[in-house]
Amino acid sequence: MSTFEFDGAGIEFRPGQTIGAALVAAGQVSWRTTRVGGVRRGLFCGIGICFDCLVTVEGEPNQRACLVVAEPGLTVTTQEGTGHEHD
């Protein structure tokens, strides 16, 4: 089974799925906190329009989980705020 890493845990996915689809299939509904309210967000529009599903992939913040295709061994982390706070 193909897996990528999300916040240190293995997420199994089927090749062809996006990171967002794989996370939802694994029971995750959110992988970001907002800049102002610090509330959790996940998929909303699902097609790259709304930017709610932003996530950090391989250290690059602000990636749309609904668009980035899952690949074995990727490192995905929850994005807090702008994703740049720890730079």
Place this chain on the structure above:
Amino acid sequence: MSTTDVLVVGAGPAGLACAATILEHSSLSVVVVDAGHGPGGQYWRQPAPAVGADALDPAELADLHHDRARFDALLHRLEQGRTDGRLQLRSQHHVWSAVPDMQGYAVHAVDRGRGPSHVPGSTTVARALVLATGAFDRALPFPGWDLPGVMTVGGLQALLKAGGVVAGRRVALGGTGPFLLPVAAGLARHGATVVGVYEANRPARWLREGRAVARNAGKLGEGAGYAAALLRHRVPVRAGRMVVAAHGADRVEAITLARLDRAGHPVPGSDQRVAVDAVGVGWGFSPQLDLAVTLGVDLTPDVAGTEVVAVDDAQRTSRPGVYAAGEVCGVGGAPLALTEGRLAAAAVVADLTDGRVPADVVSSARRVVTRQRAFATAILRAHPVPAGWADRLAPDTIVCRCEEVTLGAVRAAIDERGARDARQVKQLTRTGMGWCQGRVCGYAAALLSSGRPGPAVERLVAAPVPLGTLGALAEPTARPSRRTGISDDAM
């Protein structure tokens, strides 16, 4: 930079049909640029191409595409074009700008298919430009709509079509329009318990649309098919209901429904709470007009007041060399988009070559477009946003999801500082100024401030572009820079 005779933006039904028809009836070269992982658009959305024993097989999801044969035929035609060296399909390319050029139109795109840290740009100059950019779900705010697990109806559908994933075990659908039905049927077939489809409008509204319905009998059969599927899966469809709130701590756990009166306002005391772990709400679709607006082509309002691209009966826009087909000309569904794509192709072939698409093909396509446009208009009239959509919003309800602006702040801008349209609301509150550039909240901001859908918004950069990619464009000899540290993407 590369050149082509025709550049088609969008590989959904309209763009694919346009490209295929041009290949069939001319020797023109065609480039199709599309943001998806492969051709199909939203309608024929597929999993990303993948190999391996555990890879998602599109065949597992074939039941979600009731006219897959037509898609396959188009793909076959495009494959021939590719073999002949006349067609290039550039998937995962996000067009961020289309501007006039000495030779026609220059289209700038970024390639998002090479991983998050390498986003190269490309420029293609074309003699003719076809806008087939489609549409996206129209959302309206309600208390709790920013909870994880609340999505658009199209978002639920995309997750299923491309990922093979049902968003929850107990799913509710709300909003308005015929699109709710196929999504509910697909979710039920793939294992979700669809607790209800809550259609804001009542079927009686369709009685006024008898003529458009009679001329499009096939649509009735399609609707009956979904109704039968929903009956089989015991999915209740309730008309005159609206999702007025979503509840939960870190994710949606329940929704509140209200009954709407004949004028479209929630009836006090009619609330009903339903446990769910996912909900999709959609109020129709907004055409993706970003490129059309910056190109300056004429727009025209549809019957609901939403601006769409104005085209003549050959799909020519007001700007020579720019054509439009499909949902950008008014949301009307895939069969209409396909036909408009073929008509646009006929106009391109007539304008750029000595050849012609056969007259009988063109005249029959025009008849289909006229008939189906009438049906699309009937859908808009039968499925309006209810007058009372905002009655149950609270001062702390988020309106702008990106900038986290509340209704209270928006109302203060309107009531105390005199904002009269979405633009003024944006200037005063940052509503629509974030990542999505108002694509999600702009419609609501316009309704709240002016009482009607606002004019199409100009977005000079239609998709995020990494600053390094922009820099490389400005200085052709420069190497793409690494991250700037300021911001990953320029809006």
